[in-house]
Amino acid sequence: MIKAGLIGSPIRRSLSPRLFCIFSSLLDETFSYSLLETRKPEGLEPVLARIKAMGWRGFNVTLPLKEAVAPLLDALSPEARAIGAVNAVTVKRGRLKGYNTDAFAVRLALREAGCRPRGRVCTVWGAGGAARAAVWVLARAGATAVSVRGRSPVRVKALLRVFSRLFPSVRFTAAALPGSTVFVNATPLGMYAPLPPALRAGGPPGSFYLDFAYPPLKRTSKRSISPITPFLEGRRGKTIPGLDLLIYQALKSAELFGAPDIPTSRFLKLKIKITAELYGPKGPDANGSLDS
Ligand SMILES: NC(=O)c1ccc[n+]([C@@H]2O[C@H](COP(=O)([O-])OP(=O)(O)OC[C@H]3O[C@@H](n4cnc5c(N)ncnc54)[C@H](OP(=O)(O)O)[C@@H]3O)[C@@H](O)[C@H]2O)c1
CATH class of the missing domain: 3.40.50.720 (NAD(P)-binding Rossmann-like Domain)
Known part of the structure; x- marks a missing residue:
């Protein structure tokens, strides 16, 4: 079981926990995905320490922390460094490394569209x-x-x-x-x-x-x-x-957090399945709403 989560604010209605729940049935890996509401960049250091203590293998970052988190990490991927924003962080042996999987999602979606x-x-x-x-x-x-x-x-x-x-x-x-x-x-x-x-x-x-x-x-x-x-x-x-981008950046994040490598050719098939899960009668939502 891979522990992961999301920091930022407001995140109460984030779709990410639903996505990672669906990933658990599609990626040969089970995820426990939690939300850690974090309002201000000033309070970030204790949050990062807490994430390490809780044994998360990685976490996603959303507004308003995507830029503020970067200087607090031990390393950045070249992409995240050039873009100046981080939306996924891995935790390995206590070290935090930041990535930008939004860029991956844009690149893949553009290629898929021809x-x-x-x-x-x-x-x-x-x-x-x-x-x-x-x-x-x-x-x-x-x-x-x-x-x-x-x-x-x-x-x-x-x-x-x-x-x-x-x-x-x-x-x-x-x-x-x-x-x-x-x-x-x-x-x-x-x-x-x-x-x-x-x-x-x-x-x-x-x-x-x-x-x-x-x-x-x-x-x-x-x-x-x-x-x-x-x-x-x-x-x-x-x-x-945007839903395609959301799914692609989350899949890439799941891979970074420890799911088995996903060949590029599989992303499209997974996206179709995940979209059907989100919309279909067997979607993870029980009460009829799928707010983002
Ligand atoms: N589908 C996905 O996977 C995905 C991934 C990332 C982001 N998003 C979405 O993409 C959007 C942008 O995200 P971000 O991370 O870039 O946010 P951000 O850093 O806050 O940037 C938002 C940009 O939109 C502008 N903006 C906001 N409200 C506006 C308004 N009423 N009129 C004109 N411009 C306005 C902002 O202008 P100012 O500079 O003047 O504030 C800023 O340039 C958000 O809706 C986010 O949810 C989706």
């Missing part, structure tokens, strides 16, 4: 941890230009400065760029707030649309639920739902 970023112009909405992971994946895969559209100019500028240094051959800008064929929503817009018309901007038919946001999943008697969010709805192109 999107090769090389030579493309891309638009990313948002400037937080999810946006950084997406920008890193797109730039590393050879995008020609990346437009980062955010609410806070200071945060956007900081992101552009870091990535311009890391990828000098990619054009980074805070302005809108013509010719974009990859669009990423790395904000909660459309999930917890209405989607502003600007985020409905799109490219020619065949463009790619990736949404980090995923809807609160409510099972209805008609089972008419769909992971398609306002950002993805009605697009003439390939769409990648």
Whole structure:
């Protein structure tokens, strides 16, 4: 049995315990997955000590701790270091190592959708941890230009400065760029707030649309639920739902925490099974709601 969990706040409605419960029946490994509500970055050190004492083999990190946890760890994967955000941490012989499995999820989901970023112009909405992971994946895969559209100019500028240094051959800008064929929503817009018309901007038919946001999943008697969010709805192109990313980053985390290695070709099959479990009559939810 692998003990693992999640820190951050608010996490009461996180889907992660359900996912790891499903993993226990699919991955030849059993997980006990707990939630450790942690509101402030200032209180993190005692939380990390408690996690070690409880024998967790790893844990996921969510808002507002993804950046704050990094300096407190013993090591970072090159990806987490470059992105500046950690969403999965392993605990081995008392040492903590941080990873960014959101980037893994974006890379895999883009590949699965048939999107090769090389030579493309891309638009990313948002400037937080999810946006950084997406920008890193797109730039590393050879995008020609990346437009980062955010609410806070200071945060956007900081992101552009870091990535311009890391990828000098990619054009980074805070302005809108013509010719974009990859669009990423790395904000909660459309999930917890209405989607502003600007985020409905799109490219020619065949463009790619990736949404980090995923809807609160409510099972209805008609089972008419769909992971398609306002950002993805009605697009003439390939769409990648946030639920796919959520499942992929969690599967990769499970592997890091000690589950047997998952061959890349198995991720898609697992995602289909897990999605069916979440939506289907045998889903882990007993009371009819699957809030995120
Ligand atoms: N599907 C998945 O697996 C997955 C993984 C990671 C994240 N997510 C989701 O992706 C979203 C972003 O996550 P994150 O970790 O990057 O969060 P974050 O670090 O807080 O960044 C959120 C970004 O969205 C912007 N934003 C928030 N509310 C806005 C509003 N009302 N209008 C305009 N911009 C707004 C923020 O702008 P400011 O900079 O001005 O605050 C910031 O740039 C969240 O909804 C999260 O739940 C999903």
